[in-house]
Amino acid sequence: MPEQSRAAAVPVEPPQTGHAAAFFDVDNTMMRGASLFAVARKMYSRGAFSVRHALWIAAHQASFLLRGEDLASVHRVRDQALALAAGILVDDMAALGDEIYDEFIASRIWPGTRALAQAHLDAGRPVWLVTATPLEVADVIAARLGLSGALGTVVDQHEGVYTGQLVGEILHGPAKAAAVTELAARESLDLSASWAYSDSYNDVPLLTVVGHPVAINPDVRLRRHALAHNWPVYDFRRGRRAATIGIRAATYSGAVYGLWRGLQMMRRRFHR
Known part of the structure; x- marks a missing residue:
């Protein structure tokens, strides 16, 4: 089946009985890059953790942009992020959500994916984000895009402070399919008539739980599986082909150096 790259070609049908819905992954699907890195950058600018931690996160963001997602990296980022989250006030994170969206996420939303989501909304279908990103941030992204809601990773809290532990598992891989299945039962959604969109082979469980799976900006394994x-x-990176080639041609150390310079500038502004 030939690949397509224009949102207008997506087979969005008229509203159906059975309450069909659409589910979108976030990282590299709804936005370019990893949303958790946007959270980390903001928290670093507020002095929540050290330059060493910032460089570690920057290195993983560079790897994600260059090579895509892998399960081992997701687990390493999860463990590091949870350790850093311990002791942070829940209200502070909620208040930072809009700033994180405006400063780091809004400019990275893929217009093509956004158009797909809007097409579903226009057809009368609820549209949900399904992401490993903390639920507080996922909720802000969904609200700012005018979507129906978000399913995200839930971090445990006690008396308004994050404990550094998860409630359940990180919302990734099979956990996304389970969360969507539970939501469908609560909301009387017909998954066989629904859509799901992702860039990662790790989301095949999510994609196969619906009747209309779609690969967006897919990694190599998902592209092969989808075809x-x-x-x-749908590959919305094609409009930025020159930039994409430039990023992938850069060395790993060069990418990290660029991110490090940005973090250093943020640090100087923070300490003025």
Whole structure:
């Protein structure tokens, strides 16, 4: 099946009975890069953690942009992020949500993916984000995009302070499919008539739980899987081909150095 790259070609049908819905991954699907890195940058600018931690997160963001997502990296980022989150006030994170969106996320939203979500909304379908990002941030992204809601990772809290532990598991891989299935039961959604969108092979469980799976900006394994199963493939990176080639041609150390320089500038502004 030939690949397509224009949102207008997506087979969005008229509203159906059974309350069909659409589910969108966030990182590299709804936005370029990792939303958790945007959270980390903001928390670093507020002095929540050290330059060493910032460089570690920057290195993983560079790897994500260059090579895509892998399960081991997700778990390492999860463990580090939880350790850093311990002791942070829940109200502070909620208050920072809009700043994080305006400063780091809004400019990274893929217009093509945003158009897909809007097409579903216009057709009368609820649209949900499904992401490993902390739920507080996922809720802000969904609200700012005018979507129906978000499913995200829930971090435990006690008396308004994050404990550094999860409630359940990080919302990733099979956990996304389970969360969507639970939501469908609560909201009387017909998953066989619903859509799901992701860039990562790790989200195949999510994509296969619905009747209309779609690959967006897919990694190599998901692209192969999607084409083998005749799933639609939409690559909104094509409009930025020159920039994408430039990023992928950069050395790993060069990418980290660029991110480090940005963090250093943020640090100087913070300490003025």
